[in-house]
Amino acid sequence: MLEICKICGSSKTEFIGFKNNSRLIRCKQCGVIYVESPPSWDIIESRYNNDYHCYSEAVSLPKEIIYDYFLKEIKRIKGLKILDVGCGMGEFLELVVDNEGKPYGIEFSDYASDFVAKKGIKVCNQNAEGKFCYDSKLFDIVTMWDVIEHLYNPGKALSEINRVLKKDGFLILSTPNFSGLTRLLFGFNAYQISLPEHLFYFNLDSIKNILNKHGFRIIKAKSIHLFLTNFFSFKKNGILHNEVESKPKNFLLSKYLKLIIQNKIIKYFFVYSIKLIDLFLDFFKRGDLILIYARKVR
Numbered sequence: 114m115l116e117i118c119k120i121c122g123s124s125k126t127e128f129i130g131f132k133n134n135s136r137l138i139r140c141k142q143c144g145v146i147y148v149e150s151p152p153s154w155d156i157i158e159s160r161y162n163n164d165y166h167c168y169s170e171a172v173s174l175p176k177e178i179i180y181d182y183f184l185k186e187i188k189r190i191k192g193l194k195i196l197d198v199g200c201g202m203g204e205f206l207e208l209v210v211d212n213e214g215k216p217y218g219i220e221f222s223d224y225a226s227d228f229v230a231k232k233g234i235k236v237c238n239q240n241a242e243g244k245f246c247y248d249s250k251l252f253d254i255v256t257m258w259d260v261i262e263h264l265y266n267p268g269k270a271l272s273e274i275n276r277v278l279k280k281d282g283f284l285i286l287s288t289p290n291f292s293g294l295t296r297l298l299f300g301f302n303a304y305q306i307s308l309p310e311h312l313f314y315f316n317l318d319s320i321k322n323i324l325n326k327h328g329f330r331i332i333k334a335k336s337i338h339l340f341l342t343n344f345f346s347f348k349k350n351g352i353l354h355n356e357v358e359s360k361p362k363n364f365l366l367s368k369y370l371k372l373i374i375q376n377k378i379i380k381y382f383f384v385y386s387i388k389l390i391d392l393f394l395d396f397f398k399r400g401d402l403i404l405i406y407a408r409k410v411r
């Protein structure tokens with residue numbers, strides 16, 4: 114017998130497939146997808162050791178794109194109190210500092226929270242599903258970058274975020290898109306289906322449902338950035354960037370592509386093709402990453 118939905122409590126759930134011995138269940142009511150019996154915290158915690166990719170000091174390319182989006186949407190953050198839930202090594206909070214905002218973090222990893230605290234940033238070493246160490250109605254903005262899919266109970270974290278946000282405060286988050294093109298092309302082999310770490314999977318409809326349930330109204334929702342286009346990215350560290358020497362990690366073909374893209378026409382063709390693909394994907398809600406900009410309404 115299938116259990117009731119972990120988000121909305123509906124009993125209308127269906128089994129949609131297996132991966133790594135985990136059963137994935139979809140709720141027909143709210144659309145969320147989740148791992149039926151998640152591994153124990155001991156097992157998951159052992160995956161988040163100091164070598165876990167989120168605890169590297171380098172800012173990854175998708176993160177760079179996410180932060181660009183944030184700065185574009187929130188044009189002026191000077192003086193604003195901003196809490197980053199699951200702040201990792203604090204790279205986003207440093208960007209807050211650079212833009213004269215007031216940074217605060219929550220991070221469960223001892224290693225990462227020590228690292229952030231050493232930068233002089235206030236960070237609480239705690240799990241995102243417990244009661245936050247911060248007072249109610251303290252923050253102008255809360256961010257949560259690729260964290261919600263890792264939680265046992267995303268509703269608990271959203272309730273706490275609602276509590277610590279000021280009236281009309283903003284929640285801005287990202288999470289992989291279960292309905293993204295890469296996921297559709299590669300099925301359960303897509304990078305989004307990352308087990309045992311990713312316990313929940315959303316698309317633009319189901320993320321809207323869970324946010325509404327917890328007192329948020331979405332102002333803007335986008336799906337961006339096809340994972341495959343990452344390969345051809347022209348952002349910093351990318352192969353189309355002029356300073357290719359800044360080592361494009363993981364780009365096996367980069368050496369050869371570098372030779373090709375030295376031709377300006379080809380370069381611009383790539384750049385604009387990628388932009389066009391991203392526009393197209395967003396229109397059909399098929400980008401690989403969901404970006405949400407929501408307001409606290411109750």
Ligand SMILES: [Zn+2]
Pocket residue numbers: 118119120121122123140141142143144145
């Ligand atoms: Zn549901």
